[in-house]
Amino acid sequence: MTDVKPLINDNNNLREMTDSEKVNMVTYCAELYRNNPTVTLSVVGSGGNLGSFDDTRLTAGEVLIGSGDFPIPSGNISPSDPRAQNNGAEEFPSEDSTQEPQVLAVAFSRLEQTIDSSGLADSDTDSKKFPVYYDGDNIKSMTLTDMYDTFIKDAISEVAPDIYYIHNDSALAGYSLVDTTPIFIDTGADVAQYTAAAIPEDADQPYVREQFYLHQKDFTLRDSAFPPVRVQTGASDNLRTLLDSDWRVMLETSMRYASVNLSGSIIKYGINTGGTDCGAFYDDRLNGTGNYQTLFVGPDEYRAQEFPDGSFIRINTYTLQSRLDTWY
Numbered sequence: 323m324t325d326v327k328p329l330i331n332d333n334n335n336l337r338e339m340t341d342s343e344k345v346n347m348v349t350y351c352a353e354l355y356r357n358n359p360t361v362t363l364s365v366v367g368s369g370g371n372l373g374s375f376d377d378t379r380l381t382a383g384e385v386l387i388g389s390g391d392f393p394i395p396s397g398n399i400s401p402s403d404p405r406a407q408n409n410g411a412e413e414f415p416s417e418d419s420t421q422e423p424q425v426l427a428v429a430f431s432r433l434e435q436t437i438d439s440s441g442l443a444d445s446d447t448d449s450k451k452f453p454v455y456y457d458g459d460n461i462k463s464m465t466l467t468d469m470y471d472t473f474i475k476d477a478i479s480e481v482a483p484d485i486y487y488i489h490n491d492s493a494l495a496g497y498s499l500v501d502t503t504p505i506f507i508d509t510g511a512d513v514a515q516y517t518a519a520a521i522p523e524d525a526d527q528p529y530v531r532e533q534f535y536l537h538q539k540d541f542t543l544r545d546s547a548f549p550p551v552r553v554q555t556g557a558s559d560n561l562r563t564l565l566d567s568d569w570r571v572m573l574e575t576s577m578r579y580a581s582v583n584l585s586g587s588i589i590k591y592g593i594n595t596g597g598t599d600c601g602a603f604y605d606d607r608l609n610g611t612g613n614y615q616t617l618f619v620g621p622d623e624y625r626a627q628e629f630p631d632g633s634f635i636r637i638n639t640y641t642l643q644s645r646l647d648t649w650y
Contacts, residue, residue, distance in 0.1 A: 324467055326468050326472055330549070330551060330563075350544065350546050352484075353542070355478070355581065365536055378607050379509050379608070380424065380607060383420055385627040386419060386421075388414055388623075413624040426526060433505055439582045441578040442579065446463075450463055470580055486539070486591070487537045487539070490534050516615075517615075586648050588646060588647040592645070600641075602641040603639075611631075612631065
């Protein structure tokens with residue numbers, strides 16, 4: 323590893339960049355990358371390339387209808403008349419025979435990762451483009467590898483887990499909403515909507531429990547404050563302070579190239595793929611085995627149906643994770 327201390331011009335005095343100044347420069351590199359990243363996440367309607375994830379919920383089982391075993395008396399009688407109810411409770415389909423609540427799955431595939439690999443490595447054909455440093459004997463120009471080892475790798479490690487975050491609200495302090503469309507919706511069966519008096523009930527009566535959104539970290543792009551010194555291009559080998567605009571382009575180009583090409587610094591995002599956690603979304607579902615209910619319609623119709631019930635338990639947790647890959 324060739325981590326060096328570039329030289330800067332401090333009131334016409336040449337000195338090495340301090341450790342704190344190097345840390346600030348690494349942060350500046352991270353800001354440059356946030357301002358123009360190569361690896362981005364977005365929200366799409368469907369077909370996102372980070373995978374498909376199920377929201378599951380219980381629905382009511384199918385209704386069963388039983389009938390009496392004895393003939394109905396002639397004439398008009400009230401449904402409440404015992405003669406109309408025949409054998410009473412025995413005529414209802416048994417709980418063993420009715421269908422249990424069913425699991426309904428709704429797939430979400432709204433996270434899309436885009437990788438811009440069009441950038442080129444910053445060339446240095448005359449060994450004068452990059453800043454200089456003092457090796458104990460001589461002033462030397464940094465190589466591209468020196469640039470990566472001194473600034474870029476640390477900056478990518480800093481910024482990779484700190485750009486995107488998934489949160490169960492459309493507002494998150496320090497972040498801006500990427501899209502108003504939620505990337506995942508956790509729903510559940512609304513048990514209060516199922517009543518015996520309405521058998522046959524609609525099987526699926528959901529409500530929204532939580533919605534999850536993709537956020538991007540806020541930042542302020544500053545000037546670099548202390549651009550280092552490099553060898554004057556052209557015939558002269560004099561030293562000059564880099565213009566902030568030139569230094570910015572140099573760092574931004576290096577960050578963009580390294581983040582998709584430099585082994586060990588390639589930024590990738592995935593769901594439950596390993597790496598640094600960047601928020602999560604999850605699927606909860608009722609764990610009941612069925613709320614058996616009956617309805618006498620009469621004069622010879624006995625309905626039974628099982629409704630969703632139980633308590634909500636965690637079925638799956640899907641975590642957005644960032645990692646630095648060694649391959650592309």
